Amino acid sequence: MTALPDVLPDVPPAELPARRRAPLWRLLRAEVRWIFRRPRTLVVLALLAVLPVITGVAVDLTLNGGGAPVDTGPPGAGPGASDGGPPIFVTMAASAFVLPLGSLMTLLMLMLPLTVAMASGDALAGEQSHGTLRGWLLAPVSRGRLLLVKSAGVLVVALVASGLVVASGMVTGLVLTGTDGLVSMSGTELSMGDVLWRLGVAVAWATFYLMAIGAVALAISAFTEHPMVVVVGVLGGLIVSVVLMQISALDWLHPYLLPSSLTSMVDLIRDPVSFDGLAEGAFRAGCYLVIGMSLAYARITTKDG
């Protein structure tokens, strides 16, 4: 108690280092490196890369081996009835480029959100449970910048995951059906460049959609110290949304539910592409992003070390 005043005058105030700010890019690099060093991240990414291959080979075997077309469910079954086996893959045999988009759409329902939720859970709740978040909170990094770095990490995961799915799907599709079968759903042949920009739009859109989920996940992550709660919360929310979407009496609620945007991704296989649905979906995702981020920010700025 008495030693402290004795020590302090020894350091002249002018010699105190100026308030340092760690450069943002260094924080980002450290965060990304940290994420991709986790074995679970790598395992999930590997799984995501393999799934389009499995789907492609399975559909190829079913269509070419048995000769019978995949049953697409009873006729007259309205939209929303096809969540089980998307008939979109039936078109795949004709077009290599349906596989990457179809895989992306299917995986966007649960698997990709799971990946993002996992990353978000690790980002705040996970670090808190290990006690490593404390270091961040005490470091010369403002809370806003901390959230920025953490969101950027989640964004990288979302981008890599959806890019991986599309790339793996595209390669599989090209290997299985060749380059000359790039046909849109409207029956027009597409050039390779055409296909690539459509896939680019798909990846960008999927990343934004996943970032909306990631923002909500980060908000949950900021409130808890159990990463499991984040994953369960996000998946539970998505499953509840999908169930609500099946209930036609709740029509008025559907525009509020994030997964209602997913079907608009099919528009990218149509020719000419209509961007209305995608724009609406992106807007919806933007709303979720704002809600999630503001909640996460509110919590993280008031968090005690």
Next chain:
Amino acid sequence: MGPRTRALVAAGSGITVGIAGLALSSLPAGADDDPVLPAIGAEELVASTLAARAPAFAGVAELQNELGLPAVPGTEALDFEKVRVFHDGEESARVQVERQASELTFVKNADEAWAYDSQERTAKALTWDEDDAEAARGHAEAGMADPSQSAAEIIEQLRPTSDIAVDGTASVAGRAAYELVLTPKPSEKTLLREITVAIDEETRVPLRFDVFANGTSDPVLSLGFVELEIGAQDADLFEFTPPDGAKVETTEADDAVRTLEDTEDAGVGQRMTTVGTGWDTVVVGEAPVEGSVGDSGGDAGERGEDLDGLLQQIGTPVTGEFGSGTYVRIAVGGAVVTEDGRIAAGAVPRQVLVDALDGTVRQ
């Protein structure tokens, strides 16, 4: 401002903005006030509509189907929500019926018409000579999904048996339109109350039609544009080359009548006849039970059994001179499926269906 207040403000405003945005996106578009337009007589409006030629435009139309049709094979024609329509102002049109994960594309130009089904991967072509151009037009299937075509068709068909009036104006797809109301004449034995058609003031193109049944205030069937942009369209839209790997069937227009009698065309109709005219038209034909769905031949029999079971659940038995059958009621009418595999359907009371079946038996 302390960190706690700032956090509260951030959370509060973020949630408000986000939820307001979601609410905004859920608002139905086109809730504008009804425009004020110069008065017009009903006859004049009808005449100018039927004479009008669609300008070049691109539009998106939506279908609201509350008919309550059971999932019976043959009703796929109404199983969609959204359709995109392109016209070049001349002969050519492109209609894309969007289903959830597949698409029906109809492309029609001066020389040929194509119908491409991405789910079946079939492309059907219809070609014609100069002489058959008129006949061919009737067989180009796309018309039904295009509100501007189907509404004009409705007006033309129902004009002789309807009382026609202009009932105010409406704003459809951001365009000012007259509301034309067709009410069945008292002599018509129909379950329909009225059909309203919104007709664009400037171009006289029908933009939307709504079908109302007795005793309901919401339309049971509504097909109308939600977006319409008038202007020249890319000529490539009206050309179609079937992709590699698609099954291609080509028909000459004069053969088309014969093809209709073969299996798999529009789905519903083989050897269809109509009884009556106007509102109480009854369509009598073979019930679409086996093989007529046109796909997956293997389970057609199974579907037939499903259909019988379904009919027994939702229908009531009915007998008449024609024999016996099952009556199924839907929102705007009904259908009788007889035991010998015929079907009579129309927007009419049950007795009219029975009379129609009796009448065709006697022939």
